[in-house]
Amino acid sequence: MTADTDAPSRAGMSQAERAALSDRRMIDAAIELVVERGVEKATLKEIGERAGYSRGLATYRFGSKAGLFRAVIRAVATRWLGEFTRHVGARSGIAALCACVDSWSRFAKESPLHVRALHILFYQSIGPDSGYRERVAEVLERQRADVVAWVRAGIAAGEIDPAVDPRRQAELFCAFIYGWTYQWLVQPDAVDFQGVAEDLKRMLRTSLAAPASRRAS
Amino acid sequence: MTADTDAPSRAGMSQAERAALSDRRMIDAAIELVVERGVEKATLKEIGERAGYSRGLATYRFGSKAGLFRAVIRAVATRWLGEFTRHVGARSGIAALCACVDSWSRFAKESPLHVRALHILFYQSIGPDSGYRERVAEVLERQRADVVAWVRAGIAAGEIDPAVDPRRQAELFCAFIYGWTYQWLVQPDAVDFQGVAEDLKRMLRTSLAAPASRRAS
DNA sequence: AGATACTTGTTAGTAGCAAGCAAGTGGCGA
DNA sequence: TCGCCACTTGCTTGCTACTAACAAGTATCT
Incomplete structure (x- = not known):
């Protein structure tokens, strides 16, 4: 074209x-x-x-073929992580997590080609020496680091329960996102992409809220 | 050997x-x-x-190669889904979901080779014609169906909030499981497999509980 | 004797390498 | 400032080793 x-x-x-x-x-x-x-x-x-x-x-x-895919991952992931931080903006805590979920599904709708390609490569990377596993690991790590920061800020602001472990919560949150995307990739039509996003946000709000604010709601 | x-x-x-x-x-x-x-x-x-x-x-x-992998998926998935239902037993509702999480991490510890192989194949299946995507889809669907049943039973028993949509909740729960496994496969050491399982169970308990039992706790 | 498990010869197609071609680049003398 | 020429760099093509798949053959059971 x-x-x-x-x-x-x-x-x-x-x-x-x-x-x-x-x-x-x-x-x-x-x-x-x-x-x-x-x-x-x-x-x-x-x-x-x-x-x-x-x-x-x-x-x-x-x-090599792996080298090309490394370049693809770099190109798409850069653009994509940028979009994210732009869209989440100055938010933190639960609002940031929710914005992240929205941003994800918006990105998936707006450039499905890029999202599909990136995740196909992500999910193919788990082979013992795919050649670009390290690059994938970098992206995952960077994303988790962002989530950890948002959770920490939420705890500091008294919005999120201080009993929450930021690192583990980040792993959990990211697990959601990846597994959600995975199911969508395997069965694009069998999965209620939008509906799950709403449920996920609801779940985050109820399960992370600090005891004080939970009583208040 | x-x-x-x-x-x-x-x-x-x-x-x-x-x-x-x-x-x-x-x-x-x-x-x-x-x-x-x-x-x-x-x-x-x-x-x-x-x-x-x-x-x-x-x-x-x-x-064909895809045919062999179809057979591998069938062999491992059968054994594995059997283990699951055996381990979850007659439980339902939140207890079933928690048992499922435990069963997962136990299985990952006991036969890491099988779990790794199965999920490597799962994650490789998303290509447009991997040749065994349908088989993967079947397994995912069957697993989600189990989860849907547990959630429904939990709602019927008054333990789970009736406002929860069983199908979407099942997608969400499975997303957790798959994304969690995925991160573990990419970075076996960087992920707190056991800790995340505990957090996940905690999160399920707080976010699914019916309003009545939430007040009671 | 016939069927079935298995092996071996062969083909089309792939990634990766190395040698070669052609187009752009920079320095030197006028 | 201009033009030539050595050199670098982008790109192509010939080649090799290896792979999945198939077809024709051999050996083993029934």
Whole structure:
């Protein structure tokens, strides 16, 4: 769709520009093909050719299939974590967690291609040496760290029960998010994506509230 | 380890016994190799040979790599769902959910190889045509159905808030379980498996309790 | 003798590498 | 400032090792 204007537009560019362009194109093609065919059947040959280049460029540029997927994860995860922090803004505590849930389902609706691709790669990473497991672990860790900070702030503000362990709560919260997404990926139609989000927020509010505010409600 | 007594023991068996034995051996080899090397790098050649046979038997018997993994999922999931219902027993409502969580972490401790293999396959299934996605979907669906039944029973008994939607609650509960396992698979050491289980049970108790029993506690 | 478990020969297709081609880049002398 | 030329870098193509899958063959049971 966007690959027809490549030959003309490529002329007269600096080498750096050409490389950046081909990188971007191949990452986009990889996202499309991973969603269309899955990780295994998305071949480097087809990725290179769909991007408008030869069968060998992807290997040459990214070193290996895993290298390409590392780049895809970096590209999508960066954009995505940015969206998150932007959307959650200055909120903290339970409000931040709820905003995070909303942000997640909004992102899933707005760029389903990217979300699907990212999570397909995430869930494929658990093999003993997928080659990009470390990158996935980094993203998970960063996300959990954000959640830990929100929970801590909520406790400090007296909103969240001080008995809550922030780290474990973060693992629990993230488990929700990932498992929720997972089920949606396996059976896109059998899962009430939106409804579960509402229930999740309700559950967070009732189970995290500090004793004082729970009595007050 | 168990593959050294194959040649002698194979003689003098009925055809059906031979086939059943080789099936079992290959499924076991597949589990080992999936955990050792991951789905992609676990080759049919090595699976067949580790089981004590030729490079071609796995394809011949199961038709394809996906066919073999379908058989692995069936074998492990059957055993596993059985363990579950046995362990949960006649419990229902919140107690059943908590027993399910305990059962999960016990199973993960007792047969980590099987749990890892099963979930590696589960998480690899989300590709658009992994060839065994339907089987995974079946298992997920069956598990959710159990949870729905427990929640319904809990509502009927007046223990769980009638405002809870059983189906959505089941999706939420399963999301927890899967996401929790996922994080454990990606970072076996960075996750407090046991601690999260306790927090999860606590959360279920506080957020599902019917208003009446919540006041009573 | 026939059926069934299993093996082996072969094919199409894949990732990755290395050698080669062509287009852009920078320095030097005028 | 201009133009040439060595050099770098983006990209392609030929090749190898390996894989899943299949078909035709062998050995074992019934």
